[in-house]
Amino acid sequence: MLSDLAIAQRATLKHIHQIAEQMGLTPDDLDLYGSPYVAKLRLEALEKLRERPNGRYIDVTAITPTPLGEGKTTTAIGLAQAMHHIGKRAIVTLRQPSQGPTFGIKGGAAGGGYAQVVPMETFNLHLTGDVHAVSAANNLLAAMLDNKLMRGNPLRIDLDSITWKRVVDINDRALRRIIIGLGGKTEGGVIRETGFDIAVASEVMAILALTTSLRDMRERLGRIVVAFTEDKQPVTAEQIGAAGAMTVLLKEAIRPNLLQTLENTPALVHAGPFANIAHGNSSILADQFAIKCADYVITESGFGADIGAEKFFNIKCRYSGLAPDAAVLVVTVRALKAHSGRYRIVAGKPLPSELLERNVADVEAGAPNLIKQIENVRLHGVTPIVAINAFESDHPDEIEAIRRIALECGAFGAAVARHFTQGGRGAIELAEMVAQAAQTPSQFRFLYELEQPIKAKIETIARQIYGAAAVSYDPLAERQIALYERTGLGNLPICMAKTHLSLSHDPTLRGAPSDFTLPIREVRASVGAGFIYPICGEMRTMPGLPEHPAAEQIDIDADGNIVGLF
Numbered sequence: 001m002l003s004d005l006a007i008a009q010r011a012t013l014k015h016i017h018q019i020a021e022q023m024g025l026t027p028d029d030l031d032l033y034g035s036p037y038v039a040k041l042r043l044e045a046l047e048k049l050r051e052r053p054n055g056r057y058i059d060v061t062a063i064t065p066t067p068l069g070e071g072k073t074t075t076a077i078g079l080a081q082a083m084h085h086i087g088k089r090a091i092v093t094l095r096q097p098s099q100g101p102t103f104g105i106k107g108g109a110a111g112g113g114y115a116q117v118v119p120m121e122t123f124n125l126h127l128t129g130d131v132h133a134v135s136a137a138n139n140l141l142a143a144m145l146d147n148k149l150m151r152g153n154p155l156r157i158d159l160d161s162i163t164w165k166r167v168v169d170i171n172d173r174a175l176r177r178i179i180i181g182l183g184g185k186t187e188g189g190v191i192r193e194t195g196f197d198i199a200v201a202s203e204v205m206a207i208l209a210l211t212t213s214l215r216d217m218r219e220r221l222g223r224i225v226v227a228f229t230e231d232k233q234p235v236t237a238e239q240i241g242a243a244g245a246m247t248v249l250l251k252e253a254i255r256p257n258l259l260q261t262l263e264n265t266p267a268l269v270h271a272g273p274f275a276n277i278a279h280g281n282s283s284i285l286a287d288q289f290a291i292k293c294a295d296y297v298i299t300e301s302g303f304g305a306d307i308g309a310e311k312f313f314n315i316k317c318r319y320s321g322l323a324p325d326a327a328v329l330v331v332t333v334r335a336l337k338a339h340s341g342r343y344r345i346v347a348g349k350p351l352p353s354e355l356l357e358r359n360v361a362d363v364e365a366g367a368p369n370l371i372k373q374i375e376n377v378r379l380h381g382v383t384p385i386v387a388i389n390a391f392e393s394d395h396p397d398e399i400e401a402i403r404r405i406a407l408e409c410g411a412f413g414a415a416v417a418r419h420f421t422q423g424g425r426g427a428i429e430l431a432e433m434v435a436q437a438a439q440t441p442s443q444f445r446f447l448y449e450l451e452q453p454i455k456a457k458i459e460t461i462a463r464q465i466y467g468a469a470a471v472s473y474d475p476l477a478e479r480q481i482a483l484y485e486r487t488g489l490g491n492l493p494i495c496m497a498k499t500h501l502s503l504s505h506d507p508t509l510r511g512a513p514s515d516f517t518l519p520i521r522e523v524r525a526s527v528g529a530g531f532i533y534p535i536c537g538e539m540r541t542m543p544g545l546p547e548h549p550a551a552e553q554i555d556i557d558a559d560g561n562i563v564g565l566f
Contacts, residue, residue: 001113001421004112004116007114008118011116011262012264013119014264016030016032016259017036019259019260019265022089022265022266023293023294025041034128035119038119038257039258040252040257043213043214043255052292052293055089055290056326056438057287057291058297058434059313059327059382060072060079060298060327060387061301061305061309062330062373063304063329063330063370063373064303064369064502065335066335067346067501068334070331071330071389071420073300074111074113075419076094076111076298077116078423079387079417080261080298081261081265081423084424085431086432089294090296090297091265091268092261092299092300093269093283093290093298093299093300094267094300095209095269095270095282096130096272097127114262115420117259117267118260119259127257127269128252130270130271131169131205133250133252134202134250140249141164141226142164144242145162145240146190150189150190156231157227157230161227161228162194162226166197167197168198169199172196176195176197179191180192201274201277204224204528205273206278206529207224207528208250208254209283210279210284210315210319212319214247217250217254218243218247220529220530221237222238224528225525234487234527237528255285256286257269262423263423266294268287268289271286275303275311276307276498277497277533278529279315279316279531280307281302282299284316284319296438302500303500304373305373305377306372306373306503307496309376309377310465313444313447314380314446314448315493318446324382324442324444325438327382327384328384328385329374329385329411330389331386331389332388333388333391333394333399333402334355334393336362336366336369338355339510339511340365340511341366341510343355360395360398363401364405365511366510367402369510370386370405370409371405372512375409380444380447381444383437383438384412385411385414385415386403386415387417388403388417389417413437415430415433416429450491453490454481454532458534467503467514467516468516469515469516469517472519472520476521476522477521477522477534480523481523484525489525492530493532494532495526495532497533497534498536504516504518506537518536519538520534521535
């Protein structure tokens with residue numbers, strides 16, 4: 001089989017105006033951006049779409065992934081292509097890639113095989129510059145904050161309370177913790193410790209993903225809390241005087257990007273918040289366009305159903321007002337075998353040869369993770385469909401074991417999908433199953449109410465979604481929770497920051513662990529984005545490992561090599 005890049009370079013692309021025509025849009029509703037195959041939609045076009053009926057809304061999620069990933073993006077793209085084969089109009093909505101952990105011309109963020117968004121080089125490089133606009137807006141606020149400090153600190157900001165960092169769109173480990181302000185007040189400003197996050201971890205990126213209009217974005221940017229005063233009052237971007245200028249920097253980035261799949265169906269690619277420190281879903285605005293322009297909107301949420309889908313349901317859908325009609329849960333034979341605990345998977349190295357041998361018992365041993373993730377979808381009143389992302393090494397009776405287990409545990413159905421090697425026609429069974437499931441009446445519900453105390457919301461997620469028996473809080477987390485509730489920030493949804501490699505906080509716990517205590521070491525607030533994010537797990541002490549959940553949780557051995565934990 002050809003490489004992802006070779007497949008993408010052989011694609012026959014249509015002019016983006018022809019793609020827009022499939023959505024019922026005209027050339028006046030978009031602007032070309034650097035090529036005839038990429039465009040930005042005009043927000044004014046949403047107004048003329050208001051009277052159109054909504055299409056069906058489908059989230060693509062997964063079981064707890066191995067370090068190799070289980071193919072959510074390719075499944076989302078393949079499903080959107082397959083809908084065309086059964087006579088349905090579908091739009092796939094995806095996050096934008098970063099130059100950090102998702103960067104690479106090999107594909108990845110753009111899908112892979114014969115289920116890709118193209119042009120690949122444009123997608124995987126700078127696309128339309130949205131991530132750079134986020135970086136500029138974030139760093140403008142950081143610079144203006146430090147300027148306030150240099151000019152006498154009129155807001156009486158407590159330097160130890162400053163949480164706002166600068167960002168760069170590279171996973172640059174050397175910049176995570178730095179000292180700034182060297183050179184004296186005339187040249188360097190106030191000396192203090194800070195650091196850089198990766199751009200897609202910025203609260204500005206989360207705001208871009210959750211905003212519903214230019215006015216809404218302006219208000220959210222103004223609500224960003226960057227620090228606290230000496231008497232424990234929040235200091236916002238509005239008080240710093242940066243929110244208006246930040247909005248100007250983002251006025252083009254707020255517009256969704258229109259591309260196409262290999263089979264010339266529409267793809268909206270917009271916003272790229274991380275799925276741990278943020279909510280890990282593409283933009284509400286892209287979905288608002290798509291749901292008025294297609295029979296089916298296929299969107300993807302980051303990591304497993306315990307993370308991306310839970311945040312899709314309880315954060316994104318809460319702010320968008322859109323209710324999902326079904327959810328596709330991606331599973332692979334190799335991942336269930338890994339969840340048995342009998343194999344070690346290392347990113348960048350071949351799979352263990354014994355993992356590829358026929359072994360139904362290992363599939364069944366790892367099935368509790370699939371069973372729990374099906375339950376997690378159903379807890380929200382959403383109908384789950386299991387997509388078995390098939391590989392050549394899979395054995396028929398292993399696939400049948402997954403199908404049987406899925407049906408026994410409440411899935412609507414389980415379909416084998418071969419979109420990676422066959423494109424849309426390889427996912428026709430899945431498309432037909434999704435279309436049927438989406439016709440059932442939606443019983444969608446949130447997991448918790450916003451009026452509940454912060455701890456009650458945290459513990460609902462921990463117990464019901466992760467399977468925890470209890471939750472413990474470090475003294476710092478206790479103080480932060482008390483501060484947020486005292487200052488009126490308690491009625492925000494919860495965005496848990498934890499490892500993606502386990503249902504628990506511990507990446508070594510596979511399958512569906514239970515009877516564990518979930519430790520909360522810190523609780524932070526993204527007030528502009530509109531969520532509280534508790535940080536799970538014990539503080540890292542090993543040199544070289546990230547202490548901040550903004551970094552993708554990668555594990556490193558004593559020689560500095562990236563390794564997996566499965």
